[in-house]
Structure formats: structure tokens, C-alpha cells
Amino acid sequence: MRPPASEEAVQSLQDAIAYPLHPHLVQWLGIHDGAPLYDAPVWPGGHVPYDVEGLKGGPEYMEEMLEEFDEQREEDPEHWILDPWADPLWLPIAGTQTGQSLLIDHRPGDTYGNIIELDYEGSEVTAVRWKDLGEMVRMMAESLDSGSPMPYSPHYSRVPQLDEGPPRHLNWTLEKIQG
Template sequence: MNDLIRAWEHIETWLREHQCTSALSKLHPPASQEAIRSLQDAISYPLHPHLVQWLGIHGGAPMYDAPIWPGGYVPYDVEALKGGPEYMEEMLDEFNEQRDEDPETWILDPWADPLWLPIAGTHTGESLLIDHRPGDTYGNIIEIDYEDNEVTAVRWKSLGEMIRLMAESLESGSPMPCSPQYSLVPQLDEGPPSYLNWRLEKIQD
């Protein structure tokens, strides 16, 4: 059993022990091998193995209906994932158009790349992506937040690391790192129904 699967089992155990199953209950069952093959056929590059492992646990969730990941992110289902490359193409065209309008003062990093695949989103429009570019960035989890000064920022080295840190944070009650300046602190709202919140907290110097 790999670390990602083991870590997610710890997360589900914690959520059930704390009667915090509202979002958990809305996750889809494991994606079938046929569905995963169909997804791979729709993507022009090999899917990162952590994404394949995740889909073997839960095949996503109804859009914006199960904020199960830190930051209120809902993991996309297979059909939504298939639209990722087209969405990236549209976002890259938008970026290039805006940069071309004022190239002398443009300072923002690109908010799209043909090898970035969106894997989760929030109801306020933020996205998590997996970087499929070869090299040191391969597998990185990138956040796109149009309201943030960074717009794009690497949050975790991989999906496996994100889920592992989530499990460790829930079990220990300690903050979950998400940037050099901020961490996410798990908070249980006992409701009813009970649900999990992640409070953004500045890391003290």
C-alpha cells in the first residue's frame, strides 16, 4: 500500500471519528479502470501517478459540493479533469493577451501552462493544479488565485505530500504548511452537522 492511500485512510478515519462526514459522504466512489483509461486518452501527456492513485480512492465529487481538501477545495471528477487542457489553453491565451497589452510593465508570472492540469476548485474560483512538466517541478501542486498578489504559487511538492501533511495535521492538531509565510490550521466546527474548516494563519517569525 502506498503512502498516499495510507494517508487518506487516516484522514477518513479521523473524519468519521469526529462525526465530520458531510463532505466525505458526497465524494464519488473509486473511478473505474475504464474511466481512468478514458481520461488518459483525453490527455496528451501521461497522468501523474498520484492523480491516478487518488482516482482509485475517490473519482472526484460533484462540483463545489464536497470541500474535503484544505482551503475548501473540491477534487474534480473524471469528466471535469478531461476539460483541463482546454481550460489551460484558454487561460494561457488570456494571459498572453493581457501581457501584450502592456508588455513594458507586465510583472505577473503566467497563470497557465499546457502541462498544468487543474484537479480541484473552490466555489470562489481558486484552482489547484498538478504540474506535469518534466524536471524539478514535476508533480508540484500549484494554486491559482486571481485575487492573490502571487496569482500562481507552488503549495506542495506533490499530491501525495499534500494528503500526507493533511493527515499529519489532523492527527496532531498542528498547522499544515502551505507557503513560506502561511499555514492552514484545522478547525472542527461541531455543528450540527460537524464539518472541518482550515484557517489560514501567518507563520510567526
């Protein structure tokens, strides 16, 4: 993990984003300014948290994904009856080597702050994984401390394991919840 982002860097991010950043993201950046891309998949699912510079590209990425969704829906409206897989108020905060993303929902209302996993190849393109970033980090810490599974979905959990590699790294194994 990288050291904390400076207050100036966080302010430059806020200046680049058209909406107020969720306070948990600001708090996180004050602890760690992300991690080297794809060298530190420390978050569940192999996600690497983005640094301030990486976060700045999030709104443009969401715009592109929303345009792509709209184009595909126009081509085949009956197939694309699902909700869009992007929103201008979703901010990607972490990604994987395989193109999955974790996002913070900045839309006002009940979903504000939700951590959404975006997986274009999965059966669930978008899924709310945690109530907010604070809950996700707290659950990660509890799971790492105890070695117990971390809630991930109604049917699955993530279990922390040290992969000896090389290189040595943290892996969050997906396990089906029994019963």
C-alpha cells in the same frame, strides 16, 4: 468524497489528456473520484477535488487561460512581465467557489508533480504549495490526525477545524506562522 473511479474511467481520462497523468493523480482517483462540486471543500483552502469528467476539461481551461494571459500581455507588455498564469502541462485537479484552483505540474524536470495554487485575485497568482499530491495528502492526514497546522507557504499554515455549519464541514483556517 466519491468512491474510487473505475479503471475504465481513469483510462478514458488518460485518453483525453495529451500527456501521461502523474502517478499520484492516478492513485488518488483509485481511492476517490473527486467530490460533489462545492459541497465538499475537504482540501486546504476550500478546494474540492474534481472527478474524472471534471479533470477532462483541464487542458482546454489552461489553453483559454494562456490565451487570455497572452492577450493581456499584448495590451500592456510592461505590466505583464510576470510568468504566465497558465501552462498547457498544468492540470487543474481541484477548485473553489471563488475561482481558485489547485493544479498538478506535468512539465518535465524539477517541477514535475508540484501542486500549484492558482489565485487570480491574490498577490501571488501562482504558488507552489506542495512537492506533489502524495506529500499534500500525507500532510493533510498528519494534520487531521494530530490537529496540528499543515505547512502552506513560508509564512502561513492551514489548521483543520470542524465547522458545525449548517452544514457541518471541514475548514482549513489560514494562520500566520509565528517567529
